[in-house]
Amino acid sequence: MTAPAPLLVVGDALLDHDLSGTADRLAPDAPVPVVHGARRGTRPGGAALAACFAAADGRDVTLVTALGDGEAARTLRRLLHDRVRIVEIPLTGELACKTRILAQGVPVLRLDDGDGRAAGATDEAREAVGAASAILVADYGRGTADALRDALARAARKVPVVWDPHPRGGPPVKGTRLVTPSAAEARTFAARAEEVTAGGGAHGDGARPELHHAAEDARKLIRSWGVNSVAVTLGPDGALLSHGDAPLLVPAPHCAPGDACGAGDRFAATAAGLLADGALPEKAVHGAVHAATRYVSDGGAAGLRHDQDPAPPAPETDSHLDPGLLADRVRSRGGTVVAAGGCFDLLHAGHVALLQEARRIGDCLIVCVNSDASVRRRKGATRPLVPVADRVRVLRALSCVDAVAVFDEDTPERLLKELRPHIWAKGGDYALAQLPEAPLVGSWGGEVVLLPYLDGRSTTELAAKAALDPVERSVGRARAAGR
Template identity: 50%
Template sequence: MRITVVGDLLLDVDINGAATRLSPDAPVPVVDVADIRRRAGGAGLVATVLARDGHSVSLVTAVSDDDGASHLRRALAGVEVLAGAPLAPTPTKTRVRIGTHPVVRFDQGCAPAPIPTITGKMLAAIASAEVIVVADYGRGITANQAIRSALADAAFRVPVVWDPHPAGSKPVPGVAAVTPNLSEALAAANAGGLELARAEAERAGRHLMRTWQCNAVLVTKGEDGAVLLEESAVTSIPAPPTTVVDPCGAGDRLAGSLAVYLGLGLALPQAAARAVEDASGFLARGGAAALAEAPQQSPAVERDELPHAHAGHHHPDGPQLAKAIRGSGGTVVATGGCFDLLHAGHARTLAAARSMGDCLIVCLNSDESVSRLKGKHRPIVSVEDRAELLLALECVDAVVIFGEDTPAACLQDIRPDIWVKGGDYVPDELPEAQVMAAWGGRCVTVPFQPARSTSGLAAALAKVG
């Protein structure tokens, strides 16, 4: 799904450590820092989560040219960033944690900023989107009149989900849903002249529907779930019981999921219920902190925990496997080819590719594709058998069959971090390099295996026959 995220970009920094003593200068704990992790926050978090889900994501935002911005660009690998200049430093939120317990947070550059410049590409990304998420963090993107006009036009064509901020702009009329949390909804309603008690989420939502002229308001209430207000209906949505260590990012996960489900054609109540479930699951897996850029090698994933493809089908297990690996912070590796007669050269290349990450997905040419590339006498082995043989190798975790002449569409579905080819190629000159660059992936080559080829093996077999 082609998704455009519009909103303000933040840099979140997690300083994690342990405290076993007090400072001699003052009665405060001394934190021995174990690691420092950085991630994209605000609209960047929404975009990151959706990209890891396998969607094609464009982020319309503002990016500075300071050190914080360089960290953000690395964290946003896989997301198309379309940015204007904000004329302000990168807003940064630094959290210090002892174990899993937050101790203090430092905010830098988070005051309101001048409205950034807007480019034609930014407006085009809004106009061409199938789904739009607005993540307003009060930094000025949604105050730009050109952006607002583009969003208002889009609201008549595609689902637009708007996650508001107390310091942000009023949503444009006609959006599919606005997703304030309870405190934001009450504050906005009270600012509009109402005096509401904390439990009056429904009255607050009704008031905001009229004020913002939106189709629905989904008021989130943490562990109490959410309440969905539509024109003639109120739906209470319970949240699954969840052990929450850090609630950061739940609203971003919910808004992104809600937009996706609406884009798939689900009715609002069903889409909202699934979005609440997604947000709860996101928190159960560690929330936004689990997405931070780790300073060490990504964790290994046990092979037995991974789903496998079924031979003979262009089966979604490949993309699902890639999504699962990315969600756990791992590295997805892919390679491709005909693999007509499996030989030692293939095995060595596949083993080398698997060693580069946490899973290996093979993009396998269909019988028709092999015939077009190699001639009508090929393939020698059917695609069903070729896939089965590949899956029998310990180093192969999934096979995805494609019928085109190139694996470009297959790669778009999988979005691997690394694409591996054997031979004397220059990685950047591989045909797949441009495709991989779209989400920040890279191409790698492994040494060519001399005197080992399908043609040579076929010739040897012919002599035996």
């Protein structure tokens, strides 16, 4: 297997802090939340975070940035040690730091410190740009990209350059292979590049306004900047890739509610890496959308364990949307967590009706699915008919399912101990005596609920019918009709 191609990251490094706790009351002297029990986490930010993402993909990464002196710079160097090679350029002022205060995982305040800006390039930095086989520019508007603009313009004529822009920074250099603004950033850049008419023009037949604006903005930026393509990131809706003509919409693989801080860096780092490997922009953007979605699903910034107070490990899961994180979030907001379980081999109308009913009685539905080995122990050597990866994918596609988790044991008791749902839902064809997990659910005040089950729906019967040849199926239908 070919090793991932190396990547040069050029841009403004930041140091990010998170203070994450719980808020259940307002301060007596002002209408502001009181956050208590906060854990402190520190991680690379800006271009440094993008470089870490690329390194986590197995790439040899060099980061060209301005760090300067001071405690923040020393902390960031330590966090990057053994992860990326650093080529430093001069910095005036103090390294920029961001501090977020979060309650129940939701930011309530951000503090910005440090006014440092890159103060010029060095020969070593120019040589690194000139020798690169692929470049990601993470421009956070603090001067690094400007200091190396001439070298980057020369590089863009020879190698793939991905530019992740910031409204405080300058435009990408001409010939940039791919630019990755958010929808809001694209609007701002397009307004600067060309006067936007009132209302943004006609939307076209049935077009969603946000998609129309993103497509129009991308076309304007390609013309104005002289770049090859623009991928406008749309958050949970994925990304819109334009080469200046009809755009390609790359939807997110699933809805991933959560902390999106850093998702843009994950997107840009993945796209740049795939272009470095020789992928076309369409494939690079597809991979970047999936990587950014998975990053948010896995907890976003909270899932980065660079330098922080000890935290309990995340529950094991085969779902892209972490069931444990979802359950904690719903519980913290006073909602009801519902879980349902089964093999779900050959998903049929009875399964769907059960899951729809289960979702209606709570605020989220987590489906616990038997692994292939677990199904074989329960159903025999010929089962499952559908492997677990496909069963999970089909379940995720149901609008009533919020998350899926796989368990390998004969019963889901271990998984239930981790999720601690308020309600454990099963089909009405089960008797409570057949549910050994019922006492467990009751131990934390949960309730086992039986839901109506559509008669005549059975995976076993479906499999038996599918095994018949056409003549046998015809005879069976005739007998059922009384002929």
